[in-house]
Amino acid sequence: MTSPSDVRRIPAERLRTFTCQALQASGFSNDEARIGADVIVEADVRGVDTHGVTRLAGYVNMTRLGYIKPRARWQVVNDGPTTALIDGDGGLGQYLGHLAMERAIAKARGLGLGAVAVRNGTHNGMNAYYPLMAVRAGLIGFAFTQGPAIVPPFGGKTPAVATNPLSIGAPAERHEHVLVDMATTVVAGGKIRLAAKKGQPIPPTWALDGEGRPTTDPEAALKGFFQWAGGYKGYALAVMVEVLSSVLAGGLFARQVPPMRVFGQQPLIESFLVMALDISRFMPLDEFRQRVDALVDDLTSCERAAGVERILVPGQPEREMRAERLANGVPVSAAVCAELEQLARDLKLPSPLG
């Protein structure tokens, strides 16, 4: 485990500049690199470290191997008054996600709702980024994303779908926003790898062994599968996310998607759907923001169960983390610092560590 002394605080702006330069040096256009860097570093800033600069070397490597295509010739396959379908041509997932939500927002501003699907995308990073674009525009935003087959259906032991996250966000006033961004599995790989490193058992609800049986052994779990959040309920949500993204977008779905076990060294094909809803078609935006504030106040002021310090609302930990990290810099582990320095040498860029 990382001790505080292994961690360096790096200003978000410096990470963003370096990430942008690394993507430009890999062949991406200025727009692709700028937007990609913003999505990636926003994950670090919000404390979603698994989707931040720790992935940068992987993205660069996948680009070198031809699994992410710089300056991809994405195309709008179908365009309607409130909908669009984009073929991403294997371009940068973050850029395609941003492009899709920009269009969904424009459509929602015009007619009240917008939905844009993308097929042949690549890893789009932190799913929450796209609903947050809608939130900043005063809209409610949705994102549904699928990917490589790593989790078996409920009751199965053949990996068939991804952890299929869904995200929904809505603007508030004093409280900025409320936002859910959740994988439909209980946990993803990071927490299990950490338990394995520490030699500690994991709760029986986290993972299955290779035979599809619940296990408390992190090593068995790493050879097995994630469990669905809420059992069959998480599975049911994941199936609907698959339908709303890959099936609707005409992309590869379920076991059609090439497998991905090692991030950064294999293809990572994703489809996604983003949607935006114009609040002002229902009530004045200011009134809505105040109502969300009142909901947050109502929930967080409830009596607490024994041992509970605070009652939170979804998105609050990340909002608080964001404020702290923008003020004090993003903590980057020694291992990731070393990766970034290596990347700087490889791409002949100034080190982001200053």
Place this chain on the structure above:
Amino acid sequence: MTSPSDVRRIPAERLRTFTCQALQASGFSNDEARIGADVIVEADVRGVDTHGVTRLAGYVNMTRLGYIKPRARWQVVNDGPTTALIDGDGGLGQYLGHLAMERAIAKARGLGLGAVAVRNGTHNGMNAYYPLMAVRAGLIGFAFTQGPAIVPPFGGKTPAVATNPLSIGAPAERHEHVLVDMATTVVAGGKIRLAAKKGQPIPPTWALDGEGRPTTDPEAALKGFFQWAGGYKGYALAVMVEVLSSVLAGGLFARQVPPMRVFGQQPLIESFLVMALDISRFMPLDEFRQRVDALVDDLTSCERAAGVERILVPGQPEREMRAERLANGVPVSAAVCAELEQLARDLKLPSPLG
């Protein structure tokens, strides 16, 4: 527990006719009664018995007490090209849900997407009914519903929101459809009451005692609260359902909603949002249906974990139940049969038991 000999099989059509007559006799218009009866009995037919004719005496009683208003003067408060907001005037929830989805479907057919919110509704019954209307129209349907404050926020012990269900459905061809309809809590009251009757412990993930601590004692659970499905993930979804329904619709939200502990004897105020998405804006509907079939085949043909008989997709148990019950009649317990006979006497109607 009900033994098979206590159960009578009653044809769905007969239950539907009786439910319609009971609603008419309670003052509802022919349209309200016909649609209300269809939503109620469709729950029985799909095996969602908790939302079927077992609730009819409660609805009739709530109407008598003035908590559901027959021939309510609902109004379209805001109407846009893809959106609408309806004030339900305390009318029959099932009728208002049907009305809202009818309009969402019409808007989606016109421009690709539709979203209709309802405030001042009452209990809208089985949430799945509304996405299934969209599915029959060849669209993808969504429903988000809130209600009285019975579940505390994650970490709390003051009840603040309902079990806030969400439902999403999409059409298939051979497999008819896939559909999730889930409360955001692990279970609702029925299973806990059954364990209490049998004197059996419940799993520690189902419920909390009155102090907000997980409990295996069903009696303590009945004085306490439901637990969220997937812990904070179910809670996060419930908060977003609250935002999408009551907050957006301008209805009462969270602890503003009058409490409801005994169904049928207290007010039950709900807001909801339904949405529809036109698949044909993305790809030909037939192609989409075949892709959903292929997804279902891919998932259900995965290797099974030990002890698992079949791998299912969401909505499949209810589809299979529906076929069986339409063929053989709906099993109605002796207790519910007695309630229906009493209702027939009270309302001077022919008995539904024939």
